[in-house]
Amino acid sequence: MSDDVDQGPVRGTIGRVTVATLIAAASGYLVLLLAARHLGAAGYAVFAVFWAAYGMVTGTQNGQLQETTRAVRAALDTHRTPADRLRARPWLINTTIGLVLAALVAATSPLWSGQVFTDERWLSVLLLSVGVASFAVYAHLAGALSGALAWGPFAVLLSVDALIRLVGAVVAVALDGEVTAFLVITVIGSVSWMAVLLTSSEARAAVGLHGDVTPRHFTGNTVTAMAAAAASAVLVMGFPVLINATGGDDADTATVGAVVLAVTLTRAPLLVPLNSFQGVLITRFVDGRRHLMVALRAPVAVVAAIGVVGSAAAWLVGPWLLTTVFGADFQLAGVTLAAFTLGATALALLTVTGAAAIAVGSHRWYATGWWVATLASAGLLLVPLGVEGRVAIALIGGPIVGMSIHGLAFARRSAAMAVSTRD
Known part of the structure; x- marks a missing residue:
């Protein structure tokens, strides 16, 4: 090969x-x-x-x-x-x-x-x-x-x-x-x-x-793999439920509604196509498993670049789009929408590292990364901030923790391969 x-x-x-x-x-x-x-x-x-x-x-x-x-x-x-x-x-x-x-x-x-x-x-x-x-x-x-x-x-x-x-x-x-x-x-x-x-x-x-x-x-x-996919389903599709479950009685209903809508809208441009490309990513990483970090460079760079550009766009025109398309009730600051987009980018990057983990046979690390990310996001939703702040922190922080788990798996694998090569 x-x-x-x-x-x-x-x-x-x-x-x-x-x-x-x-x-x-x-x-x-x-x-x-x-x-x-x-x-x-x-x-x-x-x-x-x-x-x-x-x-x-x-x-x-x-x-x-x-x-x-x-x-x-x-x-x-x-x-x-x-x-x-x-x-x-x-x-x-x-x-x-x-x-x-x-x-x-x-x-x-x-x-x-x-x-x-x-x-x-x-x-x-x-x-x-x-x-x-x-x-x-x-x-x-x-x-x-x-x-x-x-x-x-x-x-x-x-x-x-x-x-x-x-x-x-x-x-x-x-x-x-x-x-x-x-x-x-x-x-x-x-x-x-x-x-x-x-x-x-x-x-x-x-x-x-x-x-x-x-x-x-x-x-x-x-x-x-299905256990990890279940965690992904909870973190992606079930996130609005987590927002409501951790909101408390003092959360403003209109603000929560706007946040839930914004989270959904900022995720779709990255996560919908990325889910369809799961097979493409896994085959790439299987073929490049001897040099996994090299194989990861291009997908990670593409996702990160799209995320940065999307975050800037969300900051500049997101508030106007929300109120123009969905109505005056859906008002959020540009910085909030930019943070949500960064959170969507972090989740997309976790999807990429997860595909790499499963491609090289690190199934338990793959599942652990997703479940730890889900639990971390749920925990971060409990921080004593307004709904916009805690959602932004949870969206970004949870996937970063999950990616760290996958990164640890890659480091252990690289060290094992280095020892095998020397022997």
Whole structure:
């Protein structure tokens, strides 16, 4: 394998994956817009809760995609040995994990579904169970395609997933569908793996690829990656809940609303595309694992540069955009919006270092970094400041702590490699 990470096989993928990411992001926003306008406030509240619940669970399942990408890429980069028959079949393990998760959702639903789903309770449980099982196959195929560097089918998979939901939403509005239709639309996109497998020979070739480790090792790695992805889901999607939970009774409702909106808006430009590029990043780091710090330079520099420019823009024009687009109630200072953008940048950098950690097999360090970051952010939200100040500190401080954990893992790995080289 060449050690020149800058000449790696990810070259030429940026355009296709970027277009797919833009399609996915735009489709997601349009679905939410159509649902809000068509269902009204009461109906949208039911739909939004299910949308968030599905996003939280599938966000955890992104750990399946990440470990599959690493395992398949490492296997393709390793000469085959007589022990090949002992190596994992990721499709079988991921499918099993999906079925187990679906069964757990269904079996435990009497304990929590009444508090989460106030309307359409049992339909929501059924759809969530089916969606979890289907998404496990989707995550596997996305990971296998990333590991095999099959970026064309990967981009199609990402696009079709989003477009199925958008077309479904348009049809639901045209036919005057109710909340039930939008609940189905939420999960139906994950069946895009069927369409891709039927139409792409590359996808059919990739879906059955072996991993680089035994089934037991692959399963353990996947569960650990999912644990880290769960922390990520809490820190990303659940952060508004943390703000409310730590706000106290004296928090101004209007200010909290403006802060929650601003946090969401400042994160989207970095985190939405970065999540779609997880497979690209992991393959880069797997191929450059002998010189990991070199492989990290370009992604870290790009994310940091975007973050700095975005923070300056948020400071200068952010307050005007908030009040002009969303109304006079959403008033925040430019320095606050700049700090939130820096926080989004720190979270994006933690995502990059996490991808590097999982790529080199440091799964426990990867999970530890994310969970420590989540706990640190929650703790920093308790500092005795106004909501803007404590949110800014938590957004920046938590990810920095998490990155420090990942950095420690990289330092230990470099020291071990240096000792091995001398021996």
